């Protein structure tokens with residue numbers, strides 16, 4: 497009996513310390529302490545011992561049982577700890593790890609420029625209008641005093657869809673539409689795309705304009721100048737100076753072009769203003785009475801002014817962009833500079 501006790505005692509330590517799961521430990525418990533377990537069997541056999549041996553052997557069996565129970569409990573605790581540590585390790589969050597947030601987008605420089613241009617006029621009480629890009633010859637040309645044989649209607653400059661329908665070449669078409677459908681006082685700006693057969697570093701077959709139109713009693717060239725002065729200061733900077741140069745458009749009389757003092761060299765002359773100190777920004781003029789009449793407004797009572805601003809040109813000037821085409825390429829390295 498004592499040999500048996502000793503052999504169980506010798507092996508049990510190793511076996512239990514190698515148990516690698518609570519299932520294995522349960523099997524051990526059954527193997528040694530269960531109803532038919534080895535230690536239980538020893539206790540059952542005690543009755544075969546002589547009365548002198550019994551207390552001594554009984555004591556050793558009990559010591560063995562306690563030893564096995566202790567080993568099982570200890571191993572159980574160790575396994576639980578290992579399990580917990582594994583769990584903690586696997587669920588660990590590294591709060592110092594920088595997360596890969598999706599990159600934030602931004603507005604396109606042309607949208608930024610358009611918003612700023614429109615805001616400058618909305619701040620002066622202008623209302624925003626829109627018109628169709630596929631336009632009738634009637635509104636794009638005829639109503640604006642550009643007759644059929646006018647050079648600017650040359651098929652080389654205009655995308656015609658048929659004899660009467662074209663891609664509008666100027667937002668001025670919205671002038672004609674507005675004057676036809678609304679009574680003065682009119683004070684609108686109309687941002688939108690226009691199309692011309694042009695393609696180089698400073699021209700694109702599609703570009704955007706903002707048309708401005710004011711029609712009311714006693715509107716004259718001074719009102720135009722005051723409005724555009726205010727616009728130039730808002731968009732190009734407080735100390736911007738302006739000047740009018742005579743020009744020609746069939747739908748305005750007199751017609752002017754507006755120059756602003758170069759905001760890069762402040763008039764001294766540089767690369768941007770080609771040494772002149774001035775930058776050409778838009779065409780404008782007093783609405784030709786013929787146009788008012790065409791659109792059903794009495795030129796004896798009302799007068800007006802109009803202007804057309806190129807959005808790409810303004811964006812290029814303001815943001816120092818040398819080639820218009822880059823505005824349409826959607827190169828993220830370029831666009832992300834303007835967020």
Ligand code: PHE
Nearest residue numbers: 666668779780781802803804
């Ligand atoms: N429509 C003209 C252009 O595209 C600009 C302009 C608008 C001129 C209004 C005068 C008045 O060049």
